[in-house]
Amino acid sequence: MLLVTGATGYIGRHLVARLVAQGERPRCLVRNPKSAANVLPADRVEFVQGDTTQAAALQAAVAGVDTIIHAAFVTADRKALSSNFYQETNVQGTANLIAAAKTAGVQRVIEISGLGTKPDKEGSYMEGRYQAEKMLIDSGLNWTIIRPSVLFGKGAPFVTGLTSLLRAAPVVPLIGGGKTMFQPIYVEDVVTVIVKVLESPDTTNRQIYTIGGPEYYSFTQIFDLLLKTMGKSRPKVYAPTPLVAIGAAVMEAVLPKPPLTKAAMTLFSFDNTTDLDSVQRDFGFTPVSFKQYLQENGV
Numbered sequence: 001m002l003l004v005t006g007a008t009g010y011i012g013r014h015l016v017a018r019l020v021a022q023g024e025r026p027r028c029l030v031r032n033p034k035s036a037a038n039v040l041p042a043d044r045v046e047f048v049q050g051d052t053t054q055a056a057a058l059q060a061a062v063a064g065v066d067t068i069i070h071a072a073f074v075t076a077d078r079k080a081l082s083s084n085f086y087q088e089t090n091v092q093g094t095a096n097l098i099a100a101a102k103t104a105g106v107q108r109v110i111e112i113s114g115l116g117t118k119p120d121k122e123g124s125y126m127e128g129r130y131q132a133e134k135m136l137i138d139s140g141l142n143w144t145i146i147r148p149s150v151l152f153g154k155g156a157p158f159v160t161g162l163t164s165l166l167r168a169a170p171v172v173p174l175i176g177g178g179k180t181m182f183q184p185i186y187v188e189d190v191v192t193v194i195v196k197v198l199e200s201p202d203t204t205n206r207q208i209y210t211i212g213g214p215e216y217y218s219f220t221q222i223f224d225l226l227l228k229t230m231g232k233s234r235p236k237v238y239a240p241t242p243l244v245a246i247g248a249a250v251m252e253a254v255l256p257k258p259p260l261t262k263a264a265m266t267l268f269s270f271d272n273t274t275d276l277d278s279v280q281r282d283f284g285f286t287p288v289s290f291k292q293y294l295q296e297n298g299v
Helices: 011-023 055-062 085-104 125-137 157-168 187-199 220-229 239-254 266-271 279-281 290-296
Strands: 001-005 027-030 046-049 067-070 108-112 142-148 172-175 207-211 236-239
Touching: 001 046, 011 125, 011 187, 011 239, 027 055, 027 239, 055 266, 067 187, 085 108, 085 125, 108 125, 108 187, 157 220, 172 187, 172 220, 187 207, 187 279, 207 279, 220 279, 220 290, 236 239, 236 266, 239 266
Parallel strands: 001 027, 001 067, 027 046, 067 108, 108 142, 142 207, 172 236
Antiparallel strands: none
16 A cells, blocks of 8 residues: 655656556645646546545554555745744654654655755754654665655646746846755655665665756746746746845735745755755656756646
């Protein structure tokens, strides 16, 4: 039995669709089965109501499960609704899941993390993701951690946030000068990587896979590609990172779904890249090009 947490999230729902297409019937941990049925094939999955922050609900979720794909994380595009918003799900939720998995005799946990995950100041978004990884590594369970770069695909939060910004803003704010590098990867390619890890006969392979697309792009180049795809033009202005961080804080305060959050600003503190051949080397296929995807599918 396979359990997917975060099944209605961006990666989760693409993963569940792939698993179902392959004849699997995954168990999905969801807060609201009725709402989940709007985005997941309810007749071909098993719903367990609850979430990772509810330790009691996890007992039923993990019963009889041999593998967990843990994708139930609050991502950086979501604004913080409280002082411990990210910690509650990303840290305590992971701790609860690991404890339940150990009690139930789960054989393996595959955790979906993010490229560049590293220690950070206490209580921060990045520190929470780092702690989630560290708890799994130290758990004694068999584990695999997958760290994708920023995602693209229909409805991808990173691209959606930027296109929303481009539609609303009279100028393009080049955060930190627009020099930060990214390596966008197609969501379906991330799903393929997860499935290949899932199908690996070596369940004891405790390894971190850092993956990205086949090309590097500066933040400026990403904006240029999006503007071209949208048929728009905008003047570009240098935007000092501290000033943009203030703007992100203001947008969080007044908008329900801000195009840029304080947590997302973490992505501009380092180049969000890995080896260009990371997917080909470790999984034997070449991922889709961001530029080609936009040419063929638009934003």
